[in-house]
Amino acid sequence: MTRPADVEMADHLGADAIGINFYPPSPRAVSIEMAAELADLAGAFCTRVALFVNPDQDEVRRVLERVSIDVIQFHGDESPEFCQGFNKPWIKALRVRDSASLEADLERYRDAQTLLLDAYKPGQPGGTGETFNWQLIPERWRSSIVLAGGLGPANVFEAVSTLRPLGVDVSGGIEAAKGEKSPDKMTEFVRQVRLADAQRETA
Numbered sequence: 631m632t633r634p635a636d637v638e639m640a641d642h643l644g645a646d647a648i649g650i651n652f653y654p655p656s657p658r659a660v661s662i663e664m665a666a667e668l669a670d671l672a673g674a675f676c677t678r679v680a681l682f683v684n685p686d687q688d689e690v691r692r693v694l695e696r697v698s699i700d701v702i703q704f705h706g707d708e709s710p711e712f713c714q715g716f717n718k719p720w721i722k723a724l725r726v727r728d729s730a731s732l733e734a735d736l737e738r739y740r741d742a743q744t745l746l747l748d749a750y751k752p753g754q755p756g757g758t759g760e761t762f763n764w765q766l767i768p769e770r771w772r773s774s775i776v777l778a779g780g781l782g783p784a785n786v787f788e789a790v791s792t793l794r795p796l797g798v799d800v801s802g803g804i805e806a807a808k809g810e811k812s813p814d815k816m817t818e819f820v821r822q823v824r825l826a827d828a829q830r831e832t833a
């Protein structure tokens with residue numbers, strides 16, 4: 631999220647979480663002042679996630695001092711020990727290349743509160759807008775991961791119906807322009823997730 635109106639919309643739609651991006655090269659990165667404003671707008675039941683890519687410790691601490699953050703999402707090559715060092719719940723994003731490296735990463739980061747699986751694209755740590763082969767996700771992990779990577783209103787129903795993940799994370803797929811969410815796409819995304827969930831409950 632980069633704009634107050636987008637946070638209000640996400641909250642209104644019942645999103646479980648909003649992401650605030652602290653990776654400067656991203657078109658979605660925000661200043662610390664804007665981050666504080668966005669975090670304060672999220673409702674009581676909306677988790678505020680701070681996204682970093684290979685930050686140094688001071689950078690993370692500066693953000694945590696000034697912005698109301700509930701969970702940290704590490705989207706780079708941070709070690710489990712580094713992720714553990716902030717006295718906050720953390721999500722580790724794993725970029726899926728193949729079964730062997732995914733299995734190794736799932737084991738390596740098993741102390742994360744949540745693991746998020748995203749597409750692998752060389753040179754781009756995330757926000758690629760690309761999907762990956764969901765069949766690579768081991769069955770036993772499917773219900774406990776957050777699925778990301780190229781999700782949008784057109785494929786999230788299939789993703790939720792097929793994998794039954796703990797959650798889904800979307801960035802580019804609900805944008806009108808880089809960094810600006812589309813209210814219509816957000817609404818349709820949430821509707822599709824709810825449809826898939828309703829189907830699960832009646833199955």
Ligand SMILES: O=C(O)c1ccccc1N[C@@H]1O[C@H](COP(=O)(O)O)[C@@H](O)[C@H]1O
Nearest residue numbers: 656756757758759778779780800801802
């Ligand atoms: O969104 C970004 O610009 C970004 C930059 C660097 C790391 C992660 C980033 N976003 C996260 O990437 C995934 C997938 O995004 P998309 O839906 O494929 O656009 C998601 O977790 C974003 O929060």
